[in-house]
Amino acid sequence: MAVDVSSLSERSVEMLMTSDHTSVVSMNLFVALLCACILLGHLLEESRWMNESITALAIGLCTGVIILLTTGGKSSHLLVFSEDLFFIYLLPPIIFNAGFQVKKKQFFRNFMTIMTFGAVGTLISFAIISLGAMHFFHKFNIGSLKIGDYLALGAIFSATDSVCTLQVLNQDETPLKLLIYLFAASTILGVVAGLLSAYVIKKLYFGRHSTDREVALMILMAYLSYILSELFYLSAILTVFFCGIVMSHYTWHNVTESSRVTTKHTFATLSFVAEIFIFLYVGMDALDIEKWRFVSDSPGKSIAVSSILLALVLVGRAAFVFPLSFLTNLTKKSPSDKISLKQQVTIWWAGLMRGSVSMALAYNQFTRSGHTDLRANAIMITSTITVVLFSTVVFGLMTKPLVRILLPSSKHISKVSLGVQDSEANHGPVNIPRPTSLRMLLSSPSHTVHHYWRKFDNAFMRPVFGGRGFVPYVPGSPVEQNDHQWH
Amino acid sequence: MAVDVSSLSERSVEMLMTSDHTSVVSMNLFVALLCACILLGHLLEESRWMNESITALAIGLCTGVIILLTTGGKSSHLLVFSEDLFFIYLLPPIIFNAGFQVKKKQFFRNFMTIMTFGAVGTLISFAIISLGAMHFFHKFNIGSLKIGDYLALGAIFSATDSVCTLQVLNQDETPLKLLIYLFAASTILGVVAGLLSAYVIKKLYFGRHSTDREVALMILMAYLSYILSELFYLSAILTVFFCGIVMSHYTWHNVTESSRVTTKHTFATLSFVAEIFIFLYVGMDALDIEKWRFVSDSPGKSIAVSSILLALVLVGRAAFVFPLSFLTNLTKKSPSDKISLKQQVTIWWAGLMRGSVSMALAYNQFTRSGHTDLRANAIMITSTITVVLFSTVVFGLMTKPLVRILLPSSKHISKVSLGVQDSEANHGPVNIPRPTSLRMLLSSPSHTVHHYWRKFDNAFMRPVFGGRGFVPYVPGSPVEQNDHQWH
Incomplete structure (x- = not known):
């Protein structure tokens, strides 16, 4: 009997340990470090010199040093970077939340300008960074970089949707046709998923107070749109971004007050934790000696390469912000609608920061199973x-x-300056269409497109899919009293 | 150049696909089915014959049939059951939420009774089921079951904390001493983690409206308590359960109103989705022909084994509910405090249902990498x-x-009957300490222990760790107006 019990013992210990003990230790350390990042980031926030992203990087670096010393220089990270981890768990909440927290009114009102800056601007920036890197890097003799690597560099460091740009590069056919097809198909899928969730929740749940079901359904349908897009080889990033916009425009108004608060903060929290996770990982991995051995051989070259990249980012963004602002200004009549030079400088500057998504993409492009x-x-x-x-x-x-x-x-300061807004800027900069950096354009709205959209929305969309103020009042239904607070 | 671009193409497609296309298809189907379960479960709710659990089982069965036909009888499930998946992702939210949603007042007031029923009752039930299975099953010649398998059966089908019971069985030393050590250590770890979160949030965040940080910290610290407990070979289930209780007693009152709503519903939603996930998986896997081939060889035996297990569950629960109620009644003076026979029958009945955790544990015990x-x-x-x-x-x-x-x-009906309460019963029965089945005892509270606990709590605990009504009012701080709604 003793033997049999110990046989159960082994199996159950194995079962309850989930995997080897080392990985449990790693998970413990990693979760504890995430907590530490949030706490320290909060404590240091008052100094206004730090935020959670920088704290996570710093803590990651310190932990890396400790692990390096403990393991005798063998390794500096707790987890090996996994593409699955990034694309299945970390990226979707970051992007969905970016779409969900977009100021819809301003986004739709400036849709054309945002698209111009986003699409054309990214192309210009991408071309300049790729060509610039190609032009300068071969002089340094830093080893074999393929043309694909240069294009990837351009995509990683060009302003807006890096993942989409990379996706476009995968195709064999005409880029422009595919860019339009991919963009349209991805957007439509996201919009359809969002509208479906709005319709379903409006039809089924309204006034029944089933908050848990509503929240579960919103999360699952958003995630479904993401993986459906991957299934069809579309840009999952674009899909889930637009799904987020549509969900916050329609679905969010069809659910109970509790669901609204819950979804708003759950999405923000998930995105927040995912970004800290990436920064912490990168901080830890930054000390990986394998990588720096190459660098220490030729520190001058490394500094030169970094400086060139930084300069290309500055030039690449300037190359579309100022010309496009000039073109936009040509279409405006009154001087007050035009984008002033000071505003242009702010738009240029506010979009310069590269964040967690850039780093994760660089890891994906330039590492093979954690080794460089x-x-x-x-x-x-x-x-x-x-x-x-x-x-x-x-x-x-x-x-x-x-x-x-x-x-x-005026109020521009609080709108533009990063680090003030809770939902976006505190979480570190992300390489996705940033309304923050384009919010400067809002002082010059083009009312015409927006006007017709509003008419169409009120006449056809909202009666079917619900939305703010278009959900009939039913006793015991979602109350609107706190709406100004969340919106 | 063309070659180079296509080389990038391959790498990036590989990168964006995250893994093979089949697994993306599986994930899509699985998430879509989860949505379908929630929707259908909701639609069928009015009939009062169905809930999400049964719907998930039914949908899982139907999908299993379709997959079986599509693959030509090779397989009936989309995912292979993974211990990691269950113990890392699915179990923690279910158990934590059970602790978080416990009615603290009633739980603490009846702490001794609950512990008696929970600990002693489980032991009695466990012994009866294990011995009964050992006694009856060898007559059927159903193959080699080790003594460990019988003990596991007892643990899986005995009422309360199956995972903890299994954990105890792993140890080589005296069970009783270890039971007490494990229970104490796991509980203390959970309580300490909960108190730490309460203290930290009270000190750092109070009145600052940093909802996302608070929510992230609560989730991460709860999860940290779970994996810390695994690290120390304790009962992670007990730890996270008590962490949930402490967090809802102290921490939850120290955060903003938005955080309260968000955490309450996020935890409930995660638990809800995790349970549906398990039921859906089991429904799909139930059709796995490999298993039923054995059964179809001897259908009589299978029916006999199932009936015996069911009878043992009935007898095992009766064997502690009625005697322990009798003993409890001896300590009560007034007849109104005593547990009537009708109440005893209800307590016995309400705890008979076996749920998702039972099934998952059975899979863990009796499968080797998805095959039986x-x-x-x-x-x-x-x-x-x-x-x-x-x-x-x-x-x-x-x-x-x-x-x-x-x-x-009176109100007992709504309290006891499963299927009415949103937070617990709708999500299917779980094999954890169920306040639902013990709530019958609440009509006979033993005020003495609770009285001293309240005194201690008010004098020492709440001033340090916060809690309901013990967080001083600060302008802009969490408002209490909606508290009755959530509590």
């Missing part, structure tokens, strides 16, 4: 870390003073 | 499915009429 064997790849990773670190810390800290000098008047 | 090669193991799995199905459907449906007959008066 090739000299060139190692330098690319270390340079990306340097650029992200520098832009987050230096550009991030200079944004607030800069905005105060350039735009001393 | 051994004849005895296959019969154990199919019998567990039969018992869970039968008890969920038949016992579940009979509970409400039974309660109406036995306890026609």
Whole structure:
């Protein structure tokens, strides 16, 4: 009997241990570090020199040093970077939340401008960074970089939707046709998923107070849109971004007050934790000696490569912000609608920061199962870390003073300056269509498109899919009293 | 250049696909089915014959049939059951939520009774089921079951904390001493984690409206308590259960109103989705032909085994509910404090249902990487499915009429009958300490222990850790106006 019990014992210990003990230790440390990042980030927030992203990087670096010393220089990270982890768990909440928290009114009112800046701007920036890297890097003899690597560099560091740009590059056919097809199909899928969730919840749940079901359904349908898009080889990022916009425009108004509060904060929290996770990982991985061995062989080259990349990011963004602003200004009649030079500088500056998504994409492009064997790849990773670190810390800290000098008047300061808004900026910069950096354009709205959209929305969409103020009042139904607070 | 671009293409497609296309298809189907379960479960709710659990089982069965036909009889499930999936993702939210939603006042007031019923009752039930199975099953010649398998059966089908019981069985030393050590250590760890979260949030965040940080910290610290407990080879289930109780008693009152709503519903939603996930999986897996091939060889034996298990569950629960009620009644003076026979029958009945955790544990005990090669193991799995199905459907449906007959008066009906309360019963029965089944005892509270606990709580605990009504009012701080609604 003793033997049999111990046989159960072994099996059950194995079962309850879930995997080996080492991985449990790693998970413990990682979760504890996440908590520490949030706490320290909060404590240091008052100094206005730090936020959770920088704290996570710093804590990751310190932990990396400790692990490096403990393991005798063998390894500096707790987890090996996994593409699955990033694309299945970390990226969807970040992007969905970005769509969900978009200021819909301003987004739709400036849809054309945002699309111009987003699509054309990204293309310009992408071309400049790719060509620039190609032009400068071959002089340094840093090893074999393929043309694909240069294009990936352009995609990673060009402003808006890096993942979509990478996706477009995968195709064999005409890029422009595919760009339009991918964009349209991905957007439509996201919009349909969002509308479906709005319709279903409006028809089934309204006034029944089944908050848990509503929240579960919203989360599951948003995630479904993401993986459906992957299934059809579309841009899952675009899909889930637009699904977020539609869900916050229709679905969110069809659910109970509790569901609204819950979804708003759950999505923000998930996104927040995912970003800290990435920063913490990168901080830890930054000390991986394998990578820095290449760098220490030629520190001058590494510094040069990082500086060139940083300069290309600055030039790439300037190359579309100022010309496109000029073109936009040509269409405006009154001077008050035009984008002033100071505003242009702010738009240019506010979008310079590269964040967690850039780093994760660089890891994906330049690592093979956690190792950076090739000299060139190692330098690319270390340079990306340097650029992200520098832009987050230096550009991030200079944004607030800069905005105060350039735009001393009115509410623009609180709108533009990163680090003030709870939902987006505190969580570190992300490489997705940033309404923050384009919010400057809102002082010059083009009312015409928006006007017809509103008419169409009120006449056809809202009666079917619900939405703000279009859900008939039923006793015991979602109350609107706190709506101004969340909106 | 063309070659290079296509090389990027391959790498990026690989990168964006996250893994092979088949697994993306599986994920899509699974998430879509989860949505379908919630929707259908809701639609069928009005009939009062169904809930999400039964719907998930039914949908799982139907999908299993379709997959079986599509694959030509090779497989009937989309995902192979993974211990990691269950213990890392699905179990923690279910158990934590059970602790978080416990009615603290009634739980603490009846702490001794609950512990008596929970600990002693489980031991009695466990012994009866294990010994009964050992006694009856060897007559059927169903294959080689080890003594460990019988003990596991007892643990899986005995009422309360199956996972903890299994954990105790793993140890080599004296069970009783270890039971007490494990219980104490796991509880203390959970309580400390909960108190720490309360203290930290009270000190750092109070009145600052950082909802996302608070929610993230609560989720991460709860999860940290769970994996810390695993790290120390304790009962992670008990730890996270008590962490949930402490968090809802202290931490929850220290956060903003939005955080309260968000955490309450997020935890409930996660638990809800995790349970549906398990039921859906089991429904799909129930059709796995490998298992039923053994059963179809000897259908009589299978029916006999299932019936015996069901009878043992009935007897095992009766064997502690009635004697312990008798003993409890001896300590009460006034007849109104005593547990009447009708109440005892209700307590006995309400705890009979076996749910998702039972099934998951049976899979863990009797499968090796998704296959049930051994004849005895296959019969154990199919019998567990039969018992869970039968008890969920038949016992579940009979509970409400039974309660109406036995306890026609007052509010007991709504308290006891499963299927009415949103937070627990709708999500299917779970094998954890169920306040629901013990709530009958609340009509006879023993005020003495509770009285001193309240005094201690008010004098020492709440001033330090916060809690209801003990958080001083600060302008802009969490408002209490909606508190009755959530509590």
